[in-house]
Every structure is written in C-alpha cells, then in structure tokens.
Amino acid sequence: MLLYNDLFLNKEEVHISHEDRGYYFGDGVYEVFRIYNGKIFETEKHLQRLKRSCEEIQIQFPYTIEEINDKLLQLVQKSFVHEGTLYLQITRGVAPRSHVIPKDIKPVVLAYCNEVNRPLDKMQSGIKAITQEDIRWLRCDIKSLNLLPNTLAKQNAVNHSAEETIFHRDGVITECSASNIMIVHDGEIHTHPVNHLILNGVTRAVVLKLAAKAGFPIKEHPFDLKQLNRADEVFITGTTVEITPIISIDQLIVSDGKPGKITRELQNLYEKLITS
CATH class of the missing domain: 3.20.10.10 (D-amino Acid Aminotransferase, subunit A, domain 2)
Known part of the structure; x- marks a missing residue:
C-alpha cells in the first residue's frame, strides 16, 4: 500500500511521470520515520523538519502538519507494519524539463512502509x-x-x-x-x-x-x-x-x-x- 498524493493505492497502481522533477533533478525532499509497535516514532519532529526542507528549496508544503500526520497514520494502519520504516518524499512536481522552476507546479507526494528489523x-x-x-x-x-x-x-x-x-x-x-x-x-x-x-x-x-x-x-x-x-x-x-x-x-x-x-x-x- 502506498500513499500517492491524496490516494491510497497498491504498488502496481502508482505511475510516476517521466517529467517528475524528482526524477530529473532530485528536486525534492524526504523523511524516513521509524515504526515501533505499529506506531510512528517522533512524528512531529520529522514533519517539522520536512516542512522546513520544503521551505528552504521553495516547495509549497502541500498539507498542514495535521493533515499529513493523519494520512501517515492511515498508511501505517493500511500497511499492517508492526516494526519497520515509513518513507515519505515530496517532489516539486511534474513539468517539462527545465532548470527554471515552473510557476504553479503541484508537488507530488509519495509514501510507503516497509517491515525492517532493528539492527x-x-x-x-x-x-x-x-x-x-x-x-x-x-x-x-x-x-x-x-x-x-x-x-x-x-x-x-x-x-x-x-x-x-x-x-x-x-x-x-x-x-x-x-x-x-x-x-x-x-x-x-x-x-x-x-x-x-x-x-x-x-x-x-x-x-x-x-x-x-x-x-x-x-x-x-x-x-x-x-x-x-x-x-x-x-x-x-x-x-x-x-x-x-x-x-x-x-x-x-x-x-x-x-x-x-x-x-x-x-x-x-x-x-x-x-x-x-
């Protein structure tokens, strides 16, 4: 199960555009969260850092902290991960390749969970x-x-x-x-x-x-x-x-x-x- 923008989809249903600027330029930010006992650890700190990263590279943060937190909680529940990680990335969005940052571009959000044992x-x-x-x-x-x-x-x-x-x-x-x-x-x-x-x-x-x-x-x-x-x-x-x-x-x-x-x-x- 993945979170792709506002939708919860199976992996085979997610299609990344070849014009996503994350693919061309690495134009995006990410966070990796730990999941312990089915709960996300230090969610607030991770999301505040994610929001700051977006601001520093001038990506419009697509949700409020409360909205994205709710989506991540749903993702963990739908993924049935007890111990593992949650990966979340936000790219600037989809546009024809150009070094100039396009106007009115919509960010692309992708998140998923993995079972990962503690080291x-x-x-x-x-x-x-x-x-x-x-x-x-x-x-x-x-x-x-x-x-x-x-x-x-x-x-x-x-x-x-x-x-x-x-x-x-x-x-x-x-x-x-x-x-x-x-x-x-x-x-x-x-x-x-x-x-x-x-x-x-x-x-x-x-x-x-x-x-x-x-x-x-x-x-x-x-x-x-x-x-x-x-x-x-x-x-x-x-x-x-x-x-x-x-x-x-x-x-x-x-x-x-x-x-x-x-x-x-x-x-x-x-x-x-x-x-x-």
Missing part, C-alpha cells in the same frame, strides 16, 4: 567505519533527494569492509554518510553543532535530550580527526541505526574495541523510551 546485532557488537573528506554541497541541513555523494561514501565504506563513512571538512568532523556522529572523551559527549554542514538528526536530538536528562556533560562544538582518534567512545545516531557504536576507524581500534559504558547507558535509555 540489534550491530548495536550490540559495534561497526567499523572509515573517514573521508566531506566535499558535498554546503546545505547539508536540507534533507533533499540529492544523495549521490552519500551513496558513494557509503559504498566506499563497504568497499573497505566497513559499514559507515565519517565525513570531515579540512579535518573537522561533520557527520556520516547516513547518520550523525558523537564521541565521548573523559565522560563528556561531543558532537558537531547544528548548522548548514550537518543534518539536524531527529534521533540525534532525542539522544542529546536523554543524555542531558541523565546528567552527562554535552559539548556541541566542532572536533577534529585527532580528537576522534583519541576518543574513549564513538557512536552514530539515526532513524534506522538508532545508537550504534563504532569500534574501528580506518582500521584503528577505538579504545578497547568494545562499545563504551556511556554508549550502553544511552542505548538503555533509548530502549526504555521506545517501549514506554
């Missing part, structure tokens, strides 16, 4: 990562469909027997190919501040709130490769990865090569949150 094994054991210069555009705060640099970075990690790529700009750590990153040093949590160089991750915000409530010191400031390599703990946050420890970076072991104490505590707090 419990990776969350328990940790993953390997590599580093790479961040040469993407300077509006990483917009969750747009232009994900080729992220895709290539993720594939580069796989090619090096790793599972995530950590980006840096002139040595300053920004984020990862598909997640935000945090480090722990002397009991303090460090992460890049929210600006145009990173996506303001929903899970990132949830984790920082949990950490603050638990009394962990937090520093939202730039840190570099040297600090990354000296970190006591490193972990990533994201809708699909939740809180996943990194135990190796560029084939160098992080600390003792095991997920750290603070990472474990945050995982426990997150678990309590999503099951409450």
Whole structure:
C-alpha cells in the first residue's frame, strides 16, 4: 500500500511521470520515520523538519502538519507494519524539463512502509567505519533527494569492509554518510553543532535530550580527526541505526574495541523510551 498524493493505492497502481522533477533533478525532499509497535516514532519532529526542507528549496508544503500526520497514520494502519520504516518524499512536481522552476507546479507526494528489523546485532557488537573528506554541497541541513555523494561514501565504506563513512571538512568532523556522529572523551559527549554542514538528526536530538536528562556533560562544538582518534567512545545516531557504536576507524581500534559504558547507558535509555 502506498500513499500517492491524496490516494491510497497498491504498488502496481502508482505511475510516476517521466517529467517528475524528482526524477530529473532530485528536486525534492524526504523523511524516513521509524515504526515501533505499529506506531510512528517522533512524528512531529520529522514533519517539522520536512516542512522546513520544503521551505528552504521553495516547495509549497502541500498539507498542514495535521493533515499529513493523519494520512501517515492511515498508511501505517493500511500497511499492517508492526516494526519497520515509513518513507515519505515530496517532489516539486511534474513539468517539462527545465532548470527554471515552473510557476504553479503541484508537488507530488509519495509514501510507503516497509517491515525492517532493528539492527540489534550491530548495536550490540559495534561497526567499523572509515573517514573521508566531506566535499558535498554546503546545505547539508536540507534533507533533499540529492544523495549521490552519500551513496558513494557509503559504498566506499563497504568497499573497505566497513559499514559507515565519517565525513570531515579540512579535518573537522561533520557527520556520516547516513547518520550523525558523537564521541565521548573523559565522560563528556561531543558532537558537531547544528548548522548548514550537518543534518539536524531527529534521533540525534532525542539522544542529546536523554543524555542531558541523565546528567552527562554535552559539548556541541566542532572536533577534529585527532580528537576522534583519541576518543574513549564513538557512536552514530539515526532513524534506522538508532545508537550504534563504532569500534574501528580506518582500521584503528577505538579504545578497547568494545562499545563504551556511556554508549550502553544511552542505548538503555533509548530502549526504555521506545517501549514506554
């Protein structure tokens, strides 16, 4: 079952126009929501970010927050997904190919659900990562469909027997190919501040709130490769990865090569949150 504009349709009933600007230019935005126990997690934060992304690239948001929220709830119910993800994208719409943004164009909305298991094994054991210069555009705060640099970075990690790529700009750590990153040093949590160089991750915000409530010191400031390599703990946050420890970076072991104490505590707090 898919949501296509205002209709709930079976997959075979949905036909995407060859003139959709999302196809030509990646001219659109998207969100990925987590579904726990048949309920959408942090819906409001995701939808507010989606609305902001639309505004930043001048796409008219086609619904009110309440209207799109209601449609997504119906989609989950109709899809019978208990544990998984919900993908939602809005493209600028259908028009003859032109770099100039057409006037009076109607956005195209597409959403669907998938059964996706939580990455419990990776969350328990940790993953390997590599580093790479961040040469993407300077509006990483917009969750747009232009994900080729992220895709290539993720594939580069796989090619090096790793599972995530950590980006840096002139040595300053920004984020990862598909997640935000945090480090722990002397009991303090460090992460890049929210600006145009990173996506303001929903899970990132949830984790920082949990950490603050638990009394962990937090520093939202730039840190570099040297600090990354000296970190006591490193972990990533994201809708699909939740809180996943990194135990190796560029084939160098992080600390003792095991997920750290603070990472474990945050995982426990997150678990309590999503099951409450």
